[in-house]
Amino acid sequence: MGNFFNPEKGIWAWLSTLVDVCGLSLLWLLLCLPAVTAGPATAALYYTVVKCVRGRESGAFGYYLRSFRDNFKTGLKADLIVLPAAALLLVLHHIVRWYGTRTGGVLYVLYVAQYFALMVPAGMLCWLFPLLGRFDYGVRGLFRTAFQLAIAHLPSTVVIVLLTVEAAVFCIERWWPVLFMPSVAMLLVSLFTEQIFQKYVPELAQEEPKAQEEE
Secondary structure, three states, X not given: OOOOOOOOOHHHHHHHHHHXXXXXXXXXXXXXXXXXXXXXXXXXXXHHHHHHHHOOOOOHHHHHHHHHHHOHHHHHXXXXXXXXXXXXXXXXXXXXXXXXXXXXXXXXXXXXXXXXXXXXXXHHHHHHHHHHHHOOOOHHHHHHHHHHHHHHOHHHHHHHHHHHHHHHHHHHHOOHHHHOHHHHHHHHHHHHHHHHHHHHOHHHHHXXXXXXXXX
């Protein structure tokens, strides 16, 4: 019975994790609404999920707000690059899909090939904000490292992209998954990214508060 009333064990620990997962997802959504703040909001979500959902540390919302503040400047600059680039890629994708699915032939082959070609820039975008959440980077170093990791760990990059896209589609098609899916998606992504980060920064295995790298 002692464990039942212990707030750090049993059902209370699961309830605490559920509150963190749902609360962080809603906080992330709120801070993403201006669009240009989506970068630091996502970096903060990744960092907090790793520390508090995976690492079982308390004070998730404090972690989140501190990380959002610390990453705001770099994340905002990255967003000003990412948002136009992502919009351009999306427009090009729809154009190629429209012609490829209606005309067939060479254009259809181009349409299929585009999916493979998009894995690198899409993967780079998926690496950006976990990196920002875990390390201290300037904008140039952030993009350079994200590109290098996307190429060097292409199989993991493909899985991360697919996880991110499926989570986004799930939330768009039905409204209610947004109550928990952002945190769950970050948790699933971290299963791949944290292992890779540890290969380059062994201190992460000892759960350092935040590794730092100079650009």
